[in-house]
Amino acid sequence: MIKFPENFAWGAATSGPQSEGCFKKKHQNVFDYWYSIDPKAFYNGVGPDTASNFYNDYKSDLKLMREAGIKNLRTSIQWSRLIDDFEEATVNQDAVDFYNNVIDEMLKDGITPYINLCHFDMPIELQKKYGGFESKHVTDLYAKFADKCFELFGDRVHHWFTFNEPKVIIDGGYLYKFHYPLKVDGPLAVQVAYNINLASAKAIKKFHERFTDGKNKIGIILNLTPAYPASQNKDDLAAAHFANLWDDNMFLDPAILGYYPKDLVKILSDAGVLWDSTPEELDLIKHNTIDELGVNFYHPERVQAPQVSPKSLQDWMPDIYFDNYEMPGRVMNVDKGWEIYPKTLYDIAINIRDNYGNIDWFVSENGMGVSREERFIKDGVVQDDYRIKFIKDHLRELHKGIEAGSNCHGYFVWTGIDCWSWMNAYRNRYGLVRDDIHTQIKTIKKSGHWYRKLSDNNGFD
Ligand code: BGP
Numbered sequence: 092m093i094k095f096p097e098n099f100a101w102g103a104a105t106s107g108p109q110s111e112g113c114f115k116k117k118h119q120n121v122f123d124y125w126y127s128i129d130p131k132a133f134y135n136g137v138g139p140d141t142a143s144n145f146y147n148d149y150k151s152d153l154k155l156m157r158e159a160g161i162k163n164l165r166t167s168i169q170w171s172r173l174i175d176d177f178e179e180a181t182v183n184q185d186a187v188d189f190y191n192n193v194i195d196e197m198l199k200d201g202i203t204p205y206i207n208l209c210h211f212d213m214p215i216e217l218q219k220k221y222g223g224f225e226s227k228h229v230t231d232l233y234a235k236f237a238d239k240c241f242e243l244f245g246d247r248v249h250h251w252f253t254f255n256e257p258k259v260i261i262d263g264g265y266l267y268k269f270h271y272p273l274k275v276d277g278p279l280a281v282q283v284a285y286n287i288n289l290a291s292a293k294a295i296k297k298f299h300e301r302f303t304d305g306k307n308k309i310g311i312i313l314n315l316t317p318a319y320p321a322s323q324n325k326d327d328l329a330a331a332h333f334a335n336l337w338d339d340n341m342f343l344d345p346a347i348l349g350y351y352p353k354d355l356v357k358i359l360s361d362a363g364v365l366w367d368s369t370p371e372e373l374d375l376i377k378h379n380t381i382d383e384l385g386v387n388f389y390h391p392e393r394v395q396a397p398q399v400s401p402k403s404l405q406d407w408m409p410d411i412y413f414d415n416y417e418m419p420g421r422v423m424n425v426d427k428g429w430e431i432y433p434k435t436l437y438d439i440a441i442n443i444r445d446n447y448g449n450i451d452w453f454v455s456e457n458g459m460g461v462s463r464e465e466r467f468i469k470d471g472v473v474q475d476d477y478r479i480k481f482i483k484d485h486l487r488e489l490h491k492g493i494e495a496g497s498n499c500h501g502y503f504v505w506t507g508i509d510c511w512s513w514m515n516a517y518r519n520r521y522g523l524v525r526d527d528i529h530t531q532i533k534t535i536k537k538s539g540h541w542y543r544k545l546s547d548n549n550g551f552d
Pocket residue numbers: 106109255256259314387427456460505512513515519
């Protein structure tokens with residue numbers, strides 16, 4: 092039996108925009124808007140309007156999740172739902188009632204809320220007027236919104252997060268066109284990355300001004316994708332070094348250590364694309380680091396030296412420093428196209444232990460996306476043994492990391508109930524609970540019944 096430490100937090104993660112549906116929203120976020128102008132960009136033309144109907148079904152959804160062993164739930168508050176006037180951070184009362192009800196219901200059901208404040212869902216007005224996080228003014232508006240959330244819900248929510256996967260905002264919105272505003276602009280991506288770190292630090296400052304007794308914690312959720320080099324030759328090693336700096340350390344280091352990695356600053360400076368910063372801002376980042384870290388882990392990166400000389404490209408893009416490497420023999424999740432390599436979770440645990448002060452952390456997302464899961468329905472239940480295996484394999488590595496002294500306090504599967512996922516809509520299902528999106532009938536999968544035992548026994552055989 093693999094036993095986890097006492098009080099280990101078993102949970103699941105979702106987000107407001109992916110679960111709630113757009114019911115009674117006064118403002119659109121960038122995805123609501125993008126879908127309204129270009130529904131064909133989304134898998135099967137399915138948008139966020141209904142999602143998994145959490146706005147209406149939250150009571151029964153929470154009960155189902157609790158039945159599936161979920162004792163901690165990470166979701167997000169939508170800026171575009173809660174706030175009425177973005178400059179003043181006045182609130183929309185229906186949204187306040189909704190989030191109050193959700194939090195109260197969670198607590199009633201024995202589910203601890205973990206609340207995140209930005210899950211890719213910039214309000215479209217702010218994107219159009221200011222360019223979203225392209226603008227430093229928006230970092231102030233974001234901090235006001237965050238503070239409003241702390242004021243309204245901080246009496247019952249003790250785990251807060253400023254951002255989910257800021258790297259994906261950069262990749263999707265400013266490099267590879269899978270998030271609105273669909274720009275391709277490397278130097279702007281660098282600036283937006285910096286501005287998000289700044290926004291996070293500003294929100295953390297407000298948080299620590301408001302909560303001083305240490306009962307409430309604030310963190311950030313980062314998708315870590317450690318890069319392994321294709322070989323030990325120096326060019327491949329340099330490629331992996333840059334990939335790690337760009338994909339992970341650009342957010343990890345300021346969030347935990349309070350400063351940027353020197354090597355990254357040098358590379359970006361040499362290329363003439365370093366962000367615009369002031370000494371006051373860097374000081375703010377330095378003094379407003381996180382209390383706990385959420386790690387979303389799905390897959391590592393395999394990289395090799397770039398095959399194209401950087402000099403042959405006109406515009407600066409981060410991928411001039413490395414190419415992906417399709418390592419022979421990798422185990423792949425073919426539906427999603429991601430490598431499955433659980434040992435990376437151990438490597439992450441050790442990296443946090445050794446290089447980040449062994450900060451309090453947890454796995455804030457990990458899971459397996461599979462398409463057309465109706466293939467596996469037998470006797471009305473999705474027989475998702477592949478998901479159980481996936482989770483077990485990752486938990487074994489995580490457990491080794493904890494045994495080696497890494498300070499990990501929980502594991503949150505992505506996700507509780509199948510939810511809507513950006514451009515992929517409902518293509519890949521991740522839930523412990525199946526959602527039939529035509530009927531909104533929700534049924535616990537085999538993995539959900541298994542997860543219940545895992546969570547009740549605090550371990551597995
Ligand atoms: C993470 C995001 C989640 C979720 C998940 C699965 O990066 O934080 O929001 O979308 O990935 O992604 P997908 O459904 O696109 O396979």
